[in-house]
Amino acid sequence: MSSEKTVYKINISAIDGEFKGSSKKISIDAKKFNRLEGMKIGEILKGGLVGFPNYEFEVTGGSDASGFPMRKDVHGPVKKRILFAKKGIGYHPVRKGQKRRRTVRGNEITSDMTLVNLKVIKYGETELFTRDKEEK
Secondary structure, X not given: OOOOOOOEEEEEEOOOHHHOOOEEEEEEOHHHHHOOOXXXXXXXXEHHHOOXXXXXXXXXXXXXXXXXXXXXXXXXXXXXXXXXXXXXXXXOOOOOOOOEEEEEEOOEOOOOEXXXXXXXXXXXXXXXXXXXXXOO
């Protein structure tokens, strides 16, 4: 048995407002991460579940320990090999018309996930992102 402990990370991004383009990566424990299980891409998450009260986040994706990305169009908590014909999440063709079969994760968060991407929908009182000290 491996004695390594799984590290769970959440990547939070701001898409509008004062902090547009900012992101923050935080590590959380397994207890907080288990609260996210069963959520799907596109669902709204209350910030209190991950330690940011009065915030609201939207799940935008993630990846598992092997690096396989989540896709919204693959339903359930599964790992599947799908055929890609166009550029998209999990595939970037080199030549025009190129097709390739790639492994991706489903759109549901499971205990196999190690990284979950969130975007801020509603800001709370506490400051999540820091302001740059130098104004350009």
